[in-house]
Amino acid sequence: MKTILLFTASLILSLSQLSGQITMPGVKFSDSYSFDKCNNMKIEFYAKNNELMRTLLYKTYYESAGKNFMVIMDAPGKGGDMTTIFDMANEVAVQIFSSDSPEPMYNAGRFKFPEGADIKKLEIVPTEACL
Secondary structure, eight states, rough: OHHHHHHHHHHHHHHHHSSOOSSOHHHHOSOOOOOEEEEEEEEEEOOSSSSSSEEEEEEEETTSSEEEEEEEEEEESTTOOEEEEETTTTTTEEEEEOSSSSEEEEEEEEEOOGGGGOOOOOOOOSSOOOO
């Protein structure tokens, strides 16, 4: 399980390195990430009249130690997915848009994570095995 998650994150970052689009001056991130826990989530969007408009599937991979995490939004249809890896040590987020399309787009940028009392914490409990 951990090997599959490590392979997935390594593959995503390897593909992004090949494109040459993700190198940015002053932005550094790891070559690979490993995650040992995950959650599957389904978020439903409704219109004002309570009509279901869209459902998106999310997978969240994270480390037990709480250092890095990855969120994958799997939208229906080709090219609608988005993967975001949060590198907490380097304070960098790496995004991959439309990773299932022939020419995905990449973005990497710095962020400042809030300190202690400013963080709203959500206890995440693994719900099932993720692949």
